[in-house]
Amino acid sequence: MPQQDPFGPDTLPYGVFTTADAPEQRRIGVRYGERVLDAGAIATVRGSAHAELLVAPDLGPLLAAGRPVWQAVRAEVRDWISEEPFLLPLADVTLHLPFEVADYVDFYASEHHATNVGRIFRPDGDALTPNWKHLPIGYHGRAGTVVVTGTEVVRPSGQRKTPADDAPTFGPSRRLDIEAEVGFVVGTPSSAPVPLDGFRDHVFGVCLVNDWSARDLQAWEYVPLGPFLGKSFATSVSAWITPLDAFDDARTAPPERTHPLLPYLDDSAAEPAGLDIRIDVALNGEPLTSPPFSTMYWTAAQQLAHMTVNGATLRTGDLFASGTVSGPEEHQLGCLLELTKGKGPFLQDGDEVTITAWAPGPDGSRIGLGEVTGRIAPAAPAADTATDAGAP
Structure with missing residues (x-):
């Protein structure tokens, strides 16, 4: 990936997406270039201690978990972003409001x-x-x-x-x-x-x-x-x-x-x-x-x-x-x-x-x-x- 890509390994933002074959199933994704990592799916396969947070339908549970967990999950995501089977084309997903706005x-x-x-x-x-x-x-x-x-x-x-x-x-x-x-x-x-x-x-x-x-x-x-x-x-x-x-x-x-x-x-x-x-x-x-x-x-x-x-x-x-x-x-x-x-x-x-x-x-x-x-x-x-x- 080119160094100037704003969504490279140093960025890794979180969002919520659905796919055409499962439009009712909202999933947490991490953007990597023009692709989206299915964070919940890979966390489950890898047996991550944070899988429960990442299979949620929005970012709420992850947000509430606190900074030590945010840092631990980010470290895991860095290890996962090369896993091709869990990377979906960005153009093929529908994006949603990623969290419930409280105030x-x-x-x-x-x-x-x-x-x-x-x-x-x-x-x-x-x-x-x-x-x-x-x-x-x-x-x-x-x-x-x-x-x-x-x-x-x-x-x-x-x-x-x-x-x-x-x-x-x-x-x-x-x-x-x-x-x-x-x-x-x-x-x-x-x-x-x-x-x-x-x-x-x-x-x-x-x-x-x-x-x-x-x-x-x-x-x-x-x-x-x-x-x-x-x-x-x-x-x-x-x-x-x-x-x-x-x-x-x-x-x-x-x-x-x-x-x-x-x-x-x-x-x-x-x-x-x-x-x-x-x-x-x-x-x-x-x-x-x-x-x-x-x-x-x-x-x-x-x-x-x-x-x-x-x-x-x-x-x-x-x-x-x-x-x-x-x-x-x-x-x-x-x-x-x-x-x-x-x-x-x-x-x-x-x-x-x-x-x-x-x-x-x-x-x-x-x-x-x-x-x-x-x-x-x-x-x-x-x-x-x-x-x-x-x-x-």
Whole structure:
């Protein structure tokens, strides 16, 4: 296998698949290049002590088993990936959402994104809110509409009101947008705050996220309680979860902090917790933008620490996302709102968005993250009877 293949022996992400001859039997697989290792089948044949975890219909039991087991299974998988009878062509399998999402939290961790958005919405005020440099801002999202890559995204409908409108109207979103993000999947639960150095013990792996956003619905509804219908209609995630341990060579220091941090967020003496993940976004097959995850002001470890510091518990299958990833350059902006400075155009029916990414691995290798693709479908027919159908 070529060293630059992002799904080589240093990556080995986990997913869930079915085959045409057994469409009801969901199986755990490990991606290796353009093939999928049937992890449950080979674990059973080899008499692995972890076979029970790998014959499950989703990743839940493996996620809950904890880091020592994650590491032991990964070591076994490395020994198994050359077993030809257990390798299936990727093109011949159907991929599914690999774990049951327990809770979903979305953050707002890119200073470039937050600054750009602040300038669009508050041109005469401060781009960043007073709290932004003191804590990772986030909101609790909707777990039930997290969908696997390839799932169509139906244009959402809701209330909209522009400054020129005397009253709100109802209809399909006219300002449907993407948000290129990186997600983190919780494995080990917790009933107590998780400190910065507990991150590796609780987070199983990393995936790509497109947290679709209806900007017009969001702009009208979000004051004072934040995102609701403008965000809850769909969040797309990869079918592959790349283990956190695969990113050891991609660790990097986050940007310099400009404000003192409270002790529970102070990572000045901790291991570098930023990740050098290079993201590419394509619209209808054409390159759109390339946001760099290394520029994120708040790290995933800080996000987890803040998310639990008030006593909030973690459950197996919790998913938290970084928020839109944007860099300092025009070709590094992570959403259409920024790319068009709020003027559009935004997504049209039939548009397809694909997010891919990789990170540096050992000895010049690449660590891949499974792609996230979604195609925009027209609004549901019920919206046709609305005050304004709002066709884009």
